Amino acid sequence: MRLGRLHEKCMEVLAGADIQFNRSHRLDVCLVRNHNIALIFLPAADIPRFVGLGNVDLGITGEDVILESQMENRVRNLLKLGFGKCKLQVQAPEHGAMAIKTIEQLAGKRVVTSFNHVAAEYFEKIDAQAGLTGDQKTQIEYVGGSVEAACALGLADGIVDLVESGETMRAAGLHAIATVLETEAVLISNRADHEVSDPTTDFKRPEHAKLITQIQQRIAGVLAANKYVVCQYNVPRDLLEDAVKITPGRRAPTISPLVNGDEGWVAVSVMVEKKTVAVVMDQLVAIGAHDVFVVKLENCRV
Numbered sequence: 254m255r256l257g258r259l260h261e262k263c264m265e266v267l268a269g270a271d272i273q274f275n276r277s278h279r280l281d282v283c284l285v286r287n288h289n290i291a292l293i294f295l296p297a298a299d300i301p302r303f304v305g306l307g308n309v310d311l312g313i314t315g316e317d318v319i320l321e322s323q324m325e326n327r328v329r330n331l332l333k334l335g336f337g338k339c340k341l342q343v344q345a346p347e348h349g350a351m352a353i354k355t356i357e358q359l360a361g362k363r364v365v366t367s368f369n370h371v372a373a374e375y376f377e378k379i380d381a382q383a384g385l386t387g388d389q390k391t392q393i394e395y396v397g398g399s400v401e402a403a404c405a406l407g408l409a410d411g412i413v414d415l416v417e418s419g420e421t422m423r424a425a426g427l428h429a430i431a432t433v434l435e436t437e438a439v440l441i442s443n444r445a446d447h448e449v450s451d452p453t454t455d456f457k458r459p460e461h462a463k464l465i466t467q468i469q470q471r472i473a474g475v476l477a478a479n480k481y482v483v484c485q486y487n488v489p490r491d492l493l494e495d496a497v498k499i500t501p502g503r504r505a506p507t508i509s510p511l512v513n514g515d516e517g518w519v520a521v522s523v524m525v526e527k528k529t530v531a532v533v534m535d536q537l538v539a540i541g542a543h544d545v546f547v548v549k550l551e552n553c554r555v
């Protein structure tokens with residue numbers, strides 16, 4: 254990871270997992286203070302290769318770049334990280350003489366992209382469906398950046414590029430005519446590294462395997478702490494079934510008696526997705542729950 258789209262979120266994940274380090278200005282390698290780990294800051298596109306070839310044990314990068322670097326069989330996706338979400342889309346001019354509305358219209362023409370492996374694989378199928386062979390097939394050409402300018406410059410009839418908000422695409426007068434894939438950031442390890450059935454008995458590198466599992470668990474905890482809050486409330490026992498339907502929890506709610514000995518009431522503690530919590534609280538109050546409050550999770554293990 255480095256100062257790209259994924260950098261800031263990667264730093265949040267590392268901080269949440271209590272991986273402490275000082276990175277010297279312009280240095281791409283640094284040692285972690287509180288673990289026996291070195292961090293390496295690489296361009297997102299290089300990370301699958303370093304992890305896949307075993308030079309680095311764990312990496313954070315986009316699913317798109319794993320496919321583009323053809324490392325999907327050499328890395329293991331340990332966790333989807335919930336950020337860096339975007340789509341790799343086929344785009345073409347929306348209006349004017351060069352306008353293209355469907356993927357079939359683009360088949361056999363010129364496509365420019367930074368994702369030439371993924372695009373070639375995608376158009377292989379489109380060409381086959383359209384019955385295009387030999388010189389008739391779609392021509393895929395690589396450019397390193399400013400892909401969206403290719404159509405206006407007369408280099409291409411369409412492009413394959415990432416779309417998040419769609420702002421870049423619209424500003425270039427393009428529209429999406431097909432989605433090649435949806436992607437997000439993932440935590441990856443080398444396949445062989447993680448093929449350890451029991452980290453505590455792996456005779457080759459037990460400490461190493463244990464550390465990989467520990468970091469994975471910590472990061473999973475950070476993600477859950479960002480996604481969930483804990484909701485607590487009191488509810489009459491005869492309404493508990495309805496309340497549990499509203500708040501089923503990740504696994505199940507914890508139900509406790511009230512210490513004042515009121516047999517008719519129970520206290521409920523349950524994890525609720527942050528994005529739904531306001532509606533959930535409304536629903537709990539509507540069925541007769543009292544003292545509903547929400548606690549932010551600082552960290553957790555799930």
Ligand SMILES: Nc1ncnc2c1ncn2[C@@H]1O[C@H](COP(=O)(O)OP(=O)(O)OP(=O)(O)O)[C@@H](O)[C@H]1O
Pocket residue numbers: 254255256257258259260295296297298314315316317318337338339415416417418436437438
């Ligand atoms: N709007 C977006 N545009 C491009 N990539 C995005 C976007 N949103 C998420 N991503 C993800 O971020 C990845 C690129 O990561 P990043 O920008 O960190 O690359 P980098 O090479 O490390 O940095 P830089 O581009 O500064 O060299 C993409 O492959 C994709 O998975």
Ligand SMILES: O=P(O)(O)OC[C@H]1O[C@H](OP(=O)(O)OP(=O)(O)O)[C@H](O)[C@@H]1O
Pocket residue numbers: 258398399400401414415416417418419420421422
């Ligand atoms: O849909 P949007 O929100 O506009 O985002 C999409 C743009 O972001 C990416 O480029 P980035 O800015 O990462 O730089 P790059 O062109 O150097 O890859 C991508 O290549 C698009 O150009």
